[in-house]
Structure formats: C-alpha cells, structure tokens
Amino acid sequence: MSAKRLKRQEIKQKLFTKSRIVLLNEETFEEIFSLKLNLMNVFVGLTSISIVMIALTTYIIAFTPLREYIPGYASTQLKREATRNAIASDSLQKVINENEAYLASIKKVLTGDLETAKLSRDSIVAPEQANAEAPELAPSKEELKLREQVALEDKYNVFEKAGPRVSQVLFAPVKGIITEKYNSRNKHFAVDISVAKDTPIKSVASGTVVFADWTPTNGNVVIMRHNDGLISVYKHAASITKDQGDTVRSGEVIALAGNTGTQSTGVHLHFELWKDGYPIDPTQFIDFE
Structure with a gap:
C-alpha cells in the first residue's frame, strides 16, 4: 500500500471519527447534555452558517434602508x-x-x-427652436365670411391709417x-x-x-x-x-x-x-x- 493512500485513509479517519461532547453538573457529575460530532459535521455546519450569514448580509445591504448606516453607501x-x-x-x-x-x-x-x-x-x-414647424390651420366657413365682411368695411373706411412697424420713438x-x-x-x-x-x-x-x-x-x-x-x-x-x-x-x-x-x-x-x-x-x- 502506497504512502499517499495511507495518508488519505488517515485524513478520512480523522474527519469521520466521532467524538462525544458531554456537559456535566460540577457538583453531582450528572450528565446534562451530550452530543456526538466529527470533524466533517463541524466543517459542514460552519460552512452552512457562513453561507447563511453572507446571504443575509447581502440582502440587508441590497434591499433594506440599513445600508445607509454602512460607511461608503449613500442614502436614498x-x-x-x-x-x-x-x-x-x-x-x-x-x-x-x-x-x-x-x-x-x-x-x-x-x-x-x-x-x-x-x-x-x-x-x-x-x-x-427655429426648426419647429407651425401647424397649418385652415379657416372655417364662418371665418372666411367674417373676413370678407371686414374687408368690405375697411375698403371704404376713410379714417383707416397704417400702423408703423416700430411702436416706439x-x-x-x-x-x-x-x-x-x-x-x-x-x-x-x-x-x-x-x-x-x-x-x-x-x-x-x-x-x-x-x-x-x-x-x-x-x-x-x-x-x-x-x-x-x-x-x-x-x-x-x-x-x-x-x-x-x-x-x-x-x-x-x-x-x-x-x-x-x-x-x-x-x-x-x-x-x-x-x-x-x-x-x-x-x-x-x-x-x-
């Protein structure tokens, strides 16, 4: 059996070897709590807790107003x-x-x-502003009739005077x-x-x-x-x-x-x-x- 294979078996044995954690009463030595664990369980547990903490922190930073209290993040x-x-x-x-x-x-x-x-x-x-085209507005029949009436009245108005183009002196x-x-x-x-x-x-x-x-x-x-x-x-x-x-x-x-x-x-x-x-x-x- 090669040295590498022996080393792998030793590491595997250490990871899966169970250990018992016992909590005793100091005075009566009565067993209060006991837990069987191995290194693999500890590794998996710590990894799971880390992933949950990272996900929770990311959620808080991205979707809650609490990120405003973190240095480097601007408020809404x-x-x-x-x-x-x-x-x-x-x-x-x-x-x-x-x-x-x-x-x-x-x-x-x-x-x-x-x-x-x-x-x-x-x-x-x-x-x-110069490129804006003015809309074409067609006069109605009533407007055309009114224009003709005003034109006839102005045609014989002897008091009509042309206004100057400049309204100031x-x-x-x-x-x-x-x-x-x-x-x-x-x-x-x-x-x-x-x-x-x-x-x-x-x-x-x-x-x-x-x-x-x-x-x-x-x-x-x-x-x-x-x-x-x-x-x-x-x-x-x-x-x-x-x-x-x-x-x-x-x-x-x-x-x-x-x-x-x-x-x-x-x-x-x-x-x-x-x-x-x-x-x-x-x-x-x-x-x-």
Whole structure:
C-alpha cells in the first residue's frame, strides 16, 4: 500500500471519527447534555452558517434602508436630490446653449458674416427652436365670411391709417450728413452719416448691449437689443463707452465716432436697424440731418 493512500485513509479517519461532547453538573457529575460530532459535521455546519450569514448580509445591504448606516453607501434621499439636481442642471445648460446660439446668430447677422439670401425671420433664434414647424390651420366657413365682411368695411373706411412697424420713438444716434443711404439691392443695409471725430454716439432707444468689441472689418462695433424685436448696430467707432450686458437708456452715449476697421473710408457712423431679423431703412423712423 502506497504512502499517499495511507495518508488519505488517515485524513478520512480523522474527519469521520466521532467524538462525544458531554456537559456535566460540577457538583453531582450528572450528565446534562451530550452530543456526538466529527470533524466533517463541524466543517459542514460552519460552512452552512457562513453561507447563511453572507446571504443575509447581502440582502440587508441590497434591499433594506440599513445600508445607509454602512460607511461608503449613500442614502436614498441623497440619490434623489442628486438626480433632481442633475435634471435641473441639464435644463439650465439647455437654456444657456439656446442663449449662446441666439447671441451668436445676432453677431453673424449684424457683422456681415451671414448672406442676405439666407436671412429669415428666424435667423436670430436658436436652431432647436427655429426648426419647429407651425401647424397649418385652415379657416372655417364662418371665418372666411367674417373676413370678407371686414374687408368690405375697411375698403371704404376713410379714417383707416397704417400702423408703423416700430411702436416706439427712436432717438437720433448722431446728427450729420448722410453720405450713403440704405440700399437693399446693393446689400447696404445701413446709412452712413459723416460726423466729426469723437462725436458722441447715442443709443436710439432703451435696451441692453449684446455686443461691444473690436472687429477687423468694422472696427469697434456696438450692438443693442431693444423692445419689440428691434436691434440697432453702430460700427467704425473710435472707442466704446459701454460693455456687453450693460443696460442703456434712450439717448445715452455708448461710443465715440471714428474711422476704425478695414471697410471704413473716413470718419463716420455706419448705423443699421433690424426688426424681427429683417433689415429696415433707419431714415423711415429717424431724422439724421
């Protein structure tokens, strides 16, 4: 018989050899409790108890609120608040992206980086909002009849007056001689007013400065946003007295006239006026001379 086989038999004999555990009364030596065991029973019992303890601990950690008291595990309330904050942050980021796209579109339109053929009413709106198509609503028979009745009444109304496109009074930015008028055919969407150097340039209406910086082609440029979708642009200034984000009142000085930028041909103010994304002739609303 080999040594390995003898060793296995010895180990097997030790594992299955029964032992008796007896509990005796110390004074009378009366047997109170006795238990027969072997090493295999002890091993199986300890293994079973360990498996049950591991399973119970896993259940407590995974499916009960007691895991909040274990270091390293976050509470359910904290997770809910974190989820709520993440959703709020995502919404705020979306609003910020839309505002940035809005300001970038204004800058492209008013600094001449966008072709005239591509201009539309939605040219200064964020792309996500501009792509939304309006539903087609067909008028009913009653609406068509009412339109015909109103058209007949207005046809002979001698007191009817056309309303202006701009509902507010505009202040003249400078007083001077117009050297080049507004001409949409030649893509000159502005009026050029000849003035003396460092003449104060004033805001045509109350509003907010959305752009105030230097550009290579137009020099110092100021762009202001007013009420009713109105935007005014002032180019070729010698210096700027306002910063982006400033709130300006009507007639307040925002820059000084100059001759900056590669497209400037002399000391003058290049003034543009936009309404709902469309250029309009400033001389229809402002007297420059």
